[in-house]
Amino acid sequence: MSSQITPEALIYAFSALGAAVSIGFAALGIGIGQGLAASRAVEGVGRQPEAKGDLLQVMLVGQAVTETTGIFAFIVSIVLLFANPFA
Amino acid sequence: MDIGPQIVIKFDNGIFITNTVCFGIIVAVILIVLALWSTRRMKKVPDGKQVIAEVVVEGVYNMVKATMGPKAINYAPYIGTLFFFVLLSNMLGLFGQRPVTADVNTTFALAAITFVLIQRQALKSYGLIGKMKEMAQPYPFMFPLKIIEQLSFPISLSFRLFGNILGGVIVIEMLLGGLATASEALHLPIPLLDAVIPLPANFFFDVFEPVLQAFIFTMLTMVFITMEIATRDEEH
Numbered sequence: 001m002s003s004q005i006t007p008e009a010l011i012y013a014f015s016a017l018g019a020a021v022s023i024g025f026a027a028l029g030i031g032i033g034q035g036l037a038a039s040r041a042v043e044g045v046g047r048q049p050e051a052k053g054d055l056l057q058v059m060l061v062g063q064a065v066t067e068t069t070g071i072f073a074f075i076v077s078i079v080l081l082f083a084n085p086f087a
Numbered sequence: 088m089d090i091g092p093q094i095v096i097k098f099d100n101g102i103f104i105t106n107t108v109c110f111g112i113i114v115a116v117i118l119i120v121l122a123l124w125s126t127r128r129m130k131k132v133p134d135g136k137q138v139i140a141e142v143v144v145e146g147v148y149n150m151v152k153a154t155m156g157p158k159a160i161n162y163a164p165y166i167g168t169l170f171f172f173v174l175l176s177n178m179l180g181l182f183g184q185r186p187v188t189a190d191v192n193t194t195f196a197l198a199a200i201t202f203v204l205i206q207r208q209a210l211k212s213y214g215l216i217g218k219m220k221e222m223a224q225p226y227p228f229m230f231p232l233k234i235i236e237q238l239s240f241p242i243s244l245s246f247r248l249f250g251n252i253l254g255g256v257i258v259i260e261m262l263l264g265g266l267a268t269a270s271e272a273l274h275l276p277i278p279l280l281d282a283v284i285p286l287p288a289n290f291f292f293d294v295f296e297p298v299l300q301a302f303i304f305t306m307l308t309m310v311f312i313t314m315e316i317a318t319r320d321e322e323h
Contacts, residue, residue, distance in 0.1 A: 061310065064303040068243045071250035078253070082090055 011087045019077035026073030033066040090257060092190050107190040114175045114187060118168075143167075154306070155313045162312060165204070169197065170305045177252055177297030180259065181289070186297075189252045191245065198245035201308045205240070209315040244307060251300050255292035262288055 041059040045052050079085070092105040125140035133141055147167035152160060176187035187193050209218050222233040266281035273280070 057306070060299070060303060061306050064247060064307065067251075068247055071243075071247050074250045074254060075246060078090075078257075 008087060011084070015080045015084050015086065019080040022073045022080070023070075023077045026070045030067060030070040034063045037062050037066065090253070090260070092185060105190070106185060107187055107193060110179055110184055111176065111187045111193060114172060114179070118171055118175065151309065154309045156316065159313065159316055162204075162309070166305050166309060169201075169308065170301050173197070173248070173304050174297055174301040177300055178293060180256065180293040186252050186256065188248055188300075189256050191249045194245040194249040195241070197248075197304070198241035201244065201311070202241040204308075205311050205315060206237075208312050212315055240311060244304065248300055248304050251296060255296055259285065259288060259292055 037059055041055050044055045048055075092107045094103045095106050095109055096104040122140075125136045129137055144167070147170070148160065148163045151163040151166050155162060173188060176193065179186045213221055222237075223230045262285050263281050266284055267278060270278045270280040
């Protein structure tokens with residue numbers, strides 16, 4: 001063990017870890033949220049097949065709003081990986 | 088890996104032009120030329136290119152009428168332009184270029200236009216005093232919160248489009264890079280792996296996702312402008 005862990009290496013390591021944790025937990029939450037929206041939409045279509053177009057539209061917009069938190073987490077990850085403010 | 092936009096032209100005084108600007112102008116010119124070409128020599132009984140143009144324009148007008156109500160039909164040209172610009176900008180990945188909307192400057196500019204339109208519609212509906220009153224609606228101390236809410240809308244709108252498209256770009260680039268390495272390691276005479284395997288990913292990120300994101304961007308724009316119209320009708 002001749003090589004020493006430099007402070008820069010530590011910063012990079014924890015940045016990568018932080019990026020992974022950030023996008024991972026965000027994806028967990030979004031997956032649950034979008035799945036709930038989709039399941040309710042499927043129930044609605046099953047009950048009222050003629051309202052399929054409207055339900056699809058509302059579901060997509062709602063899921064897009066749900067996705068926002070994930071996109072913010074994604075941007076945090078991207079900044080940590082490619083435009084790291086600490087290193 | 089370099090994921091940012093590339094600098095194409097650099098002037099002496101430090102001003103530079105990125106490929107985002109170049110392809111943004113190219114997309115705009117393509118849209119203008121298509122619009123001018125398809126409306127040349129229009130006839131009473133449409134045929135050929137005029138049929139397609141009429142279907143597109145009518146579709147946009149019907150969508151705006153269905154979502155925003157017949158009073159807001161004046162927004163249809165802006166909504167249609169926004170949809171097709173975002174759609175074509177997102178789809179540039181099909182032609183091997185970096186999508187214009189994978190740059191936060193583009194998406195934020197588009198969202199800023201939407202923000203201005205929303206505020207303009209609010210001022211038109213309520214007036215300045217009425218808007219202030221409406222923002223202090225449940226409790227007066229909510230006023231700063233409402234200001235933050237209004238300001239956060241363009242940010243979330245722009246980041247949503249930007250993040251989705253940039254995510255697609257990164258995934259495609261990683262896939263292509265990995266498969267190129269793999270086919271090089273297998274000593275294939277033709278890079279077969281990275282020619283065939285990414286096709287489904289290309290379809291998802293360069294055809295399906297652009298249509299969806301363009302639709303969502305225009306849809307949220309319409310919904311938020313409509314909110315400033317609809318509440319006025321309830322009060323009267």
